[in-house]
Amino acid sequence: MTQATNLPRVLISEAAMEVIDTLRKRFGTDLMFHQSGGCCDGSSPMCFEKGDFKVGASDIWMGKVYGCDFFMSADQFEYWKHTELTLDVTPGRGSSFSIEIPMGIRFLIRSRIFTMEEFENLIPVKTGEEVLEEN
Amino acid sequence: MTTLTLSEAKPVERPHIKEKYDHFIGGKWVAPSSGEYFDNISPIDGKVFSKAARGNKADIEKALDAAHAAFPSWSKTSVAVRSKLLNKIADVIEENLEMLARIETIDNGKALRETRAADLPLVIDHFRYFASVIRADESSISEHDEHTVSIALHEPLGVVAQIIPWNFPLLMATWKIAPALAAGCCTVVKPAEQTPTSIMVLMELIGDILPPGVLNIVTGFGVEAGKPLASSSRVAKVSFTGETTTGRLIMQYASENLVPVTMELGGKSPNIFMKSVADADDDFFDKAVEGAVLFALNQGEVCTCPSRILVHEDIYDVFMERVIARTKAIKMGHPLAEDTMMGAQASNDQFEKILSYLDIGKQEGAEVLCGGEKASLNSGLENGYYIQPTIFKGHNKMRIFQEEIFGPVVSVTTFKTTEEAIAIANDTMYGLGAGLWSRDAHELYQVPRAILAGRVWVNCYHAYPAHAPFGGYKKSGFGRENHLMMLNHYRQTKNMLISYDKKKLGFF
Numbered sequence: 001m002t003q004a005t006n007l008p009r010v011l012i013s014e015a016a017m018e019v020i021d022t023l024r025k026r027f028g029t030d031l032m033f034h035q036s037g038g039c040c041d042g043s044s045p046m047c048f049e050k051g052d053f054k055v056g057a058s059d060i061w062m063g064k065v066y067g068c069d070f071f072m073s074a075d076q077f078e079y080w081k082h083t084e085l086t087l088d089v090t091p092g093r094g095s096s097f098s099i100e101i102p103m104g105i106r107f108l109i110r111s112r113i114f115t116m117e118e119f120e121n122l123i124p125v126k127t128g129e130e131v132l133e134e135n
Numbered sequence: 136m137t138t139l140t141l142s143e144a145k146p147v148e149r150p151h152i153k154e155k156y157d158h159f160i161g162g163k164w165v166a167p168s169s170g171e172y173f174d175n176i177s178p179i180d181g182k183v184f185s186k187a188a189r190g191n192k193a194d195i196e197k198a199l200d201a202a203h204a205a206f207p208s209w210s211k212t213s214v215a216v217r218s219k220l221l222n223k224i225a226d227v228i229e230e231n232l233e234m235l236a237r238i239e240t241i242d243n244g245k246a247l248r249e250t251r252a253a254d255l256p257l258v259i260d261h262f263r264y265f266a267s268v269i270r271a272d273e274s275s276i277s278e279h280d281e282h283t284v285s286i287a288l289h290e291p292l293g294v295v296a297q298i299i300p301w302n303f304p305l306l307m308a309t310w311k312i313a314p315a316l317a318a319g320c321c322t323v324v325k326p327a328e329q330t331p332t333s334i335m336v337l338m339e340l341i342g343d344i345l346p347p348g349v350l351n352i353v354t355g356f357g358v359e360a361g362k363p364l365a366s367s368s369r370v371a372k373v374s375f376t377g378e379t380t381t382g383r384l385i386m387q388y389a390s391e392n393l394v395p396v397t398m399e400l401g402g403k404s405p406n407i408f409m410k411s412v413a414d415a416d417d418d419f420f421d422k423a424v425e426g427a428v429l430f431a432l433n434q435g436e437v438c439t440c441p442s443r444i445l446v447h448e449d450i451y452d453v454f455m456e457r458v459i460a461r462t463k464a465i466k467m468g469h470p471l472a473e474d475t476m477m478g479a480q481a482s483n484d485q486f487e488k489i490l491s492y493l494d495i496g497k498q499e500g501a502e503v504l505c506g507g508e509k510a511s512l513n514s515g516l517e518n519g520y521y522i523q524p525t526i527f528k529g530h531n532k533m534r535i536f537q538e539e540i541f542g543p544v545v546s547v548t549t550f551k552t553t554e555e556a557i558a559i560a561n562d563t564m565y566g567l568g569a570g571l572w573s574r575d576a577h578e579l580y581q582v583p584r585a586i587l588a589g590r591v592w593v594n595c596y597h598a599y600p601a602h603a604p605f606g607g608y609k610k611s612g613f614g615r616e617n618h619l620m621m622l623n624h625y626r627q628t629k630n631m632l633i634s635y636d637k638k639k640l641g642f643f
Contacts, residue, residue, distance in 0.1 A: 039401025042378030092484025106484035
C-alpha cells in the first residue's frame with residue numbers, strides 16, 4: 001500500500017469557497033491569506049488582494065487554498081505545523097483589514113491534528129521570499 | 136455536564152441609545168458620504184441595538200481636512216488651556232459614568248460591574264493624568280560651552296491616526312486620545328467595527344469641549360475606513376492596537392510614508408506561581424488564587440490575559456483545587472445584571488473562534504479541568520455569545536498555550552525549578568504581560584527581570600494605573616502607553632543650537 005504524499009496543509013469549506021468567489025468578482029483580482037496572531041482578531045486568517053500584504057523570508061507559504069496563497073509567520077508556523085487547517089466562514093463582525101468583513105462574515109480556521117503518517121507526507125513548505133522569486 | 140453558576144439579579148435599565156450615529160468630524164455630526172450605515176449587534180443577545188456610519192476614504196479625507204485645519208491653533212494652545220479642557224472631559228465623563236458604563240456593556244458585552252469599576256474610572260483618571268503631566272512637563276537645555284547653548288524643545292507631531300480595538304472600547308480610545316491631545320496633536324480615530332457606539336455617545340457629551348477638528352471619529356470597516364486612514368500620506372503617525380497581521384500591514388503603509396508607528400499586538404501571558412505561594416493558607420494565598428482566576432476578567436478579552444498558569448508541581452494540587460472551585464463560582468448571566476461576574480464575548484466570530492480553540496485543545500490531548508463548552512443561557516440571552524470559563528491542563532507546546540484565544544480560557548502546566556519556569560514563560564512569540572507570585576524576596580526581583588515581557592505584575596495582576604508604562608517585547612509590539620513617556624510618542628524634538636559668541640570660527 002502506498003501512502004499518499006503531498007497532502008495539503010490547508011483545506012477549505014464549501015461556504016468559504018463561495019465567499020472567495022464573491023470577493024474575486026468584487027475586487028477583480030486574485031486573493032491571498034495571511035494567518036494572524038496576537039490580540040483582538042488575532043488567530044484569524046486575513047484575506048487580502050494578492051500582493052497587498054508583503055510577505056518575505058520570515059513567512060511560510062503553506063500551500064494554495066482554492067487558488068489563493070496561504071501564509072503564516074515562520075515562528076507561528078512552528079506551533080501550528082502539526083495541525084491541518086480548514087478555512088471556513090462564520091457570521092460575525094470582525095475588525096482588521098480583511099476584505100470579507102463588510103459582508104458581515106468572517107473567515108475562521110478550524111483545526112485537526114495530523115496523524116504521524118500524514119505529518120510525514122505533507123506538501124513541502126517554502127518561505128514567502130521563495131514564492132515571490134518563483135512568481 | 137458542568138453546572139454553571141448563574142446571576143440572580145435583574146438587569147438594570149438600558150439608557151437611551153439612538154437608532155444610528157454619524158461620524159464626528161470638525162466638531163459636527165457628519166453623515167457618511169456613502170449614505171450607508173451598518174448594524175451594531177449587542178453581544179448580550181445577538182440583536183441589533185444601533186447603527187454606525189459606514190465610513191470610507193472620502194470621510195477619512197474630510198476628517199483629515201478638519202484635523203489639519205485645527206492643528207496650527209491647537210498646537211499653539213497653551214498647556215494650561217489644553218490641561219483645563221482634558222480635565223473638563225474627565226469631569227463630564229465622571230458625571231455620566233453610570234450611563235456610559237451601561238452603554239459600554241451593551242456595546243461590548245462585558246459585565247456592568249467591570250465597566251463601572253474599571254473601564255470608566257480608568258478613562259476618567261487617564262484624562263486627568265495627561266491633563267496633569269503636561270503642566271509639569273519640561274523640555275531640556277544644556278550649555279555646551281560658555282557661548283553655546285542647546286535647547287531641546289518638544290513639538291507636537293501633527294495630525295495622527297489612531298486605530299482602536301474593541302475589548303475596552305472607551306478605555307483603549309482614551310489611552311490613545313488623551314496623550315495625543317495633551318501633546319498638542321490633532322487626531323482622527325477609527326473605532327473597531329464591533330464596538331462603534333459607546334465612543335459616539337461619549338462624543339455627544341464631550342464633543343463641544345474641544346475646538347472643532349481636534350478630535351475626529353470616523354466609524355467603518357477596516358478595509359474601507361481603517362486602510363485609507365493608516366495609509367494616508369497626511370498622517371504624521373499611526374498608533375494601533377490589534378493583531379500581528381494588521382500590525383504588519385500598517386507598518387508596511389507607514390514605511391511608504393516614512394512615519395512612525397506604535398504597535399500593541401497582544402500576548403500569551405504567563406502567570407507564574409512559585410512554591411512559596413502555598414506556604415500558608417492565608418490572605419496572600421487567597422490573593423494568588425484570585426490572581427490565577429483573573430484570566431476570566433473581561434471574558435479573557437485582554438491583550439494581557441494571564442492565559443498560561445505556570446505552577447510549581449509541589450503545590451499544583453492544593454493550588455489548582457482552589458483555582459478550579461473559584462472559577463466554577465464565577466457567576467454568568469445578563470451583563471447588565473449587577474451580580475454578573477462574566478458577560479458575553481464581543482462578537483459571534485470571536486465566539487466561534489474560542490469554540491474552535493476549545494476543540495483543538497481537546498484534540499491535542501489537553502485535560503479539561505472545568506468548563507470547555509459554550510454557556511447556554513436563557514431568558515433572552517439564547518443568542519448571546521457566552522462561553523464557560525475554562526481551564527485546560529497540558530504542556531507549553533500545545534497550540535492552546537501558544538495562541539491568543541482572547542476568551543475565558545487558561546492553560547495550566549507545572550514546573551520543577553525556577554529555571555524551568557522562566558524557560559516556559561519565555562517560550563512564546565509574545566512578551567506583553569506576565570505575573571509572578573512568590574513570598575521569596577529574591578525571586579520577586581530576579582524572576583521578573585528574566586521574563587521577556589514589557590509588564591510583569593509582581594504579586595498582583597491586571598492593574599492598569601496611569602503612570603505605569605505599558606507595552607510589549609518581542610512580537611507584542613513596541614512603544615508604551617499609560618505613562619507620560621507617551622507624550623514623546625506624539626512629539627518630536629526641535630533642537631535650537633545657539634551661539635552667543637560674537638567671534639567668527641576663523642575657518643574662512
